Amino acid sequence: MSIQGAGRVWRRLDVTVRDLPLGILFLVVSVLPGLRGHGTEVGDLPTRPFDALAVLTLALECLPLAVRRRWPAVCLALVTCGFALDQLRGYHSAAGTALPIVLISAGSHLEHRRRATVVLLTVAYVPLAIALSQLGSGGETPAEFVTFYLVLALAWGAGAWLRATRLAEAERRERVAAETRTAERAQIARELHDVVTHHVTAMVVQAEAARYLTAAPERLEQSLTAVSDTGRRAITDLRHLLDLLNPDHGPGTGPGPGPGHGTGATEAKEPRTPAVGRVLTLVEQTRRAGQPVDFTEQGTPPASTGSADLVAYRVVQEALTNALKYAHGSRTSVQVRHGEREITVEVSTDGTGSPSAAAVGSGRGLAGLRERIGVLGGDFHAGSGTDGGFTVRARIPAGGTS
Secondary structure (H helix, E strand, O other): OOHHHHHHHHHHOOHHHHHHHHHHHHHHHHHOHHHOOOOOOOOOOOOOOOOHHHHHHHHHHHHHHHHOOOOHHHHHHHHHHHHHHHHHHOOOOHHHHHHHHHHHHHHHHOOOOHHHHHHHHHHHHHHHHHHHHHHOOOOOOHHHHHHHHHHHHHHHHHHHHHHHHHHHHHHHHHHHHHHHHHHHHHHHHHHHHHHHHHHHHHHHHHHHHHOOOOOOHHHHHHHHHHHHHHHHHHHHHHHHHHHHHOOOOOOOOOOOOOHHHOOHHHHHHOOOOOOHHHHHHHHHHHHHOOOOEEEEEEOOOOOOOOOHHHHHHHHHHHHHHHHHHHOEOOOEEEEEEEOOOEEEEEEEEOOOOEOOOOOOOOOHHHHHHHHHHHHHOOEEEEEEOOOOOEEEEEEEEOOOOO
């Protein structure tokens, strides 16, 4: 088994099993002949040889280390009693070193009644110091008892610092996770806005126009066909979005209209991500909705554009949607220019048509585009012109990921 595999197996063990070797190590070290009587010594009592009571003392000081993280209060109480017995009996075993370790662990892992624990330990130390002073030969001064208490307090403080650091890191991770979730929800909202708004707006405009074509069956049939095609494309784009949100949801695996509805073959051929080459499809769809659109595409798309082509597609989609909403019938111009390192998009409406009451905008689409292009390091501008029209311009660096 490799070292990494052994490490994973070790981490999967219960925390009590992982802490038990430390207690056994202290117990073994404490009974070594060369270390007897050379441990922690508080007071001035003569060193006593190990006897039957020493076994219980060593067990109280060492074995509770196995539960120092699972039950820190129990571990601290048992080790403290063992340490007091060790000093009062004069064993001065190496196991006394476990007390600072337990204080660090308790300061780090104790969850409840932390102040009460500190007060109780402080109060318990006073009679222990008095008893050791009276039993000893008087060589230990009060200052030395205070110094040892400060050492123990420092150990507790180190554990408290570790706890505060761990909690701060947990809060930071939770905050980052919350911010990430918020950003993801905002991105999903932008994608839904981009996908749904354009198609639904086109369908509403086409459906309203069909109401006035009852006297022209040919044109009525064309208008209803355009509504149906737009609805199918909306379903396809929504499925593409679901594919991005759920990696296990492959094309054609989700529920939806089958071949009998005339959409199965079309959806199977659709690319997962809209590209600049599909801008012409948007233009044709907008034209069928009654919006005169001039389309110009210059240059050759580079081999790798990153997410720039998708962002350019969204810019044109949002601009044409706004043109359908607020300047229906106005002549609109779409220009897409491919450079070596960027894609430039400009969509302008002359503003001579009549506003449509099909929908009321919220500005979310343009704000989302401005943020998305800003992430890529590009430029975005949207505003009214002197002739009352509206222009959207975007410079999108190629190769970035949004």
